[in-house]
Amino acid sequence: MPWPEDLTLTSITGDALESLDGKAVLVVNVASQCGLTPQYEGLERLHRRYGDQGFSVLGVPCNQFAGQEPGTAEEIQAFCSATYGATFPLTSKLDVNGSRRHPLYQWLAATPDADGQAGEVEWNFEKFLVSPSGAVVARFRPPVEPDDDRVIAAIEQVLA
Amino acid sequence: MGDRLRAHNGLELTVTRIDDAFMGRSDMVAFVEDSGVQWLKMPAFRDGEVELVRRGAA
Numbered sequence: 060m061p062w063p064e065d066l067t068l069t070s071i072t073g074d075a076l077e078s079l080d081g082k083a084v085l086v087v088n089v090a091s092q093c094g095l096t097p098q099y100e101g102l103e104r105l106h107r108r109y110g111d112q113g114f115s116v117l118g119v120p121c122n123q124f125a126g127q128e129p130g131t132a133e134e135i136q137a138f139c140s141a142t143y144g145a146t147f148p149l150t151s152k153l154d155v156n157g158s159r160r161h162p163l164y165q166w167l168a169a170t171p172d173a174d175g176q177a178g179e180v181e182w183n184f185e186k187f188l189v190s191p192s193g194a195v196v197a198r199f200r201p202p203v204e205p206d207d208d209r210v211i212a213a214i215e216q217v218l219a
Numbered sequence: 220m221g222d223r224l225r226a227h228n229g230l231e232l233t234v235t236r237i238d239d240a241f242m243g244r245s246d247m248v249a250f251v252e253d254s255g256v257q258w259l260k261m262p263a264f265r266d267g268e269v270e271l272v273r274r275g276a277a
Contacts, residue, residue, distance in 0.1 A: 157253055158258070201242065
């Protein structure tokens with residue numbers, strides 16, 4: 060089952076986002092001024108480690124958590140590239156919670172975490188793993204590092 | 220509830236909800252505006268100070 064048909068995602072460059080069909084994707088709402096921003100390093104490691112196996116990280120800049128992603132698209136891109144050497148795709152800035160929540164997150168947020176809690180994204184760097192067949196198979200709350208054993212195991216399971 | 224607060228970075232929100240134990244921390248809460256204007260979350264220390272822009276209706 061593919062991603063919801065009504066999803067329209069734009070790259071941070073303003074172009075159409077590269078197709079993620081058939082890939083395992085770790086969707087992460089990101090921010091440049093958060094205490095968790097160093098997670099970019101681990102996200103980039105995942106992207107490079109599993110990229111040739113049909114996996115991608117997808118970063119979703121969001122300014123809804125204490126306004127920690129205030130920059131323009133150009134500023135966000137430059138920061139990610141220069142500071143962390145991030146090569147994974149980024150969407151345009153989106154709302155992940157609230158009445159203007161993007162349909163991507165209406166879909167993702169219905170998935171519960173390991174404690175059975177679904178609903179609102181809690182903070183920056185919450186992670187959702189989507190399988191190659193388009194199923195949301197795991198949700199990891201912000202403090203879970205990208206290279207946590209649980210994240211690695213979930214990725215390797217969907218790539219198996 | 221209904222108070223309008225200003226964060227250190229100048230962002231303002233009208234509190235519609237207060238979440239306990241922000242990110243599992245018993246010493247922190249989070250003020251949330253979930254309205255037609257915006258959804259914004261702002262953490263604060265439980266015993267800290269916040270800048271009050273306008274008191275909400277009693």
